[in-house]
């Protein structure tokens with residue numbers, strides 16, 4: 001068998017390739033080889049020219065797309081999907097007008113999650129997180145970053161990263177773990193920042209490295225959380241241990257975190273609602289991706305990050321959900337693209353690039369994920385639409401009909417084990 005998968009009768013393909021984003025004209029074909037890599041994407045005529053044998057005889061599986069659209073599998077490049085408890089009580093307080101800072105000052109927020117996470121067993125966290133992940137996969141996400149950061153002590157942070165590792169073994173999608181011990185200061189270190197940073201640097205980072213539990217280290221650089229200097233100290237330690245760097249910055253205030261991320265070679269800096277001109281220029285020069293989180297802006301009543309302006313300045317912009325129990329209880333990534341096209345004024349192409357190839361670049365996977373071209377993993381979505389624009393336009397609805405990872409179809413209905 002030459003192919004693991006041939007999908008034919010495709011109306012249009014959103015490729016995720018800059019400059020030739022869309023293949024149209026109908027009667028298109030995508031083929032994957034036996035390593036689960038894309039080996040062909042083009043017209044039926046081209047495919048038959050290039051293929052001497054009858055595809056039915058040399059392919060393990062042939063799928064008729066029914067004149068529908070194919071997208072690359074979605075890449076959610078910023079989530080906090082592994083957590084122990086939801087916080088709908090705080091949501092109700094927020095709905096009544098309380099601010100993020102007020103909720104945090106009254107013992108809510110990240111510290112509330114941290115208490116619940118510490119008490120939860122690993123099995124319970126895995127069980128809850130599996131449900132969320134299965135839902136997200138049904139929305140078409142085939143690559144997802146998952147951060148720790150809801151325990152804020154060594155044992156608890158390792159428990160969260162182990163939960164992510166179990167999900168990684170359990171599901172065929174690509175899971176990218178990030179250590180975010182520097183998410184907030186635990187209560188007892190509120191007045192002893194040095195003490196907590198010391199635990200992060202001398203205990204957590206080396207232990208996580210030795211158990212190979214994370215690929216990236218992230219810090220929440222904000223007023224009331226980690227200062228610019230503290231952020232630099234933690235990121236430097238992470239870098240010296242060989243971790244890739246990510247950063248939360250410029251959400252409420254601009255402290256210089258974006259500039260720092262660019263200078264230190266971080267793969268991405270995320271949030272950026274308050275990014276400055278200088279920050280944008282630094283990102284454009286460094287190649288550090290801007291991770292924009294428009295669902296958080298809506299959920300938490302924050303301004304939108306200036307995604308269009310950043311793109312016009314040459315910054316690569318990824319769009320992600322920020323799925324977390326406090327500020328964005330939503331794992332429906334296509335919504336980020338729809339808000340991108342409506343509120344952020346991005347073209348539909350750029351909005352889709354934000355949840356596919358640009359997300360992959362911000363996870364150091366631009367060479368394997370996020371676009372439909374020969375050599376990349378055959379992570380593909382059949383969307384229940386005949387026009388590539390339609391799923392972004394008809395927003396708030398899940399248009400995903402079938403999900404393939406490395407050429408294998410996932411059972412998104414049954415959701416047990418997932419591989420068909």
Ligand SMILES: [Zn+2]
Nearest residue numbers: 078080248322
């Ligand atoms: Zn976040």
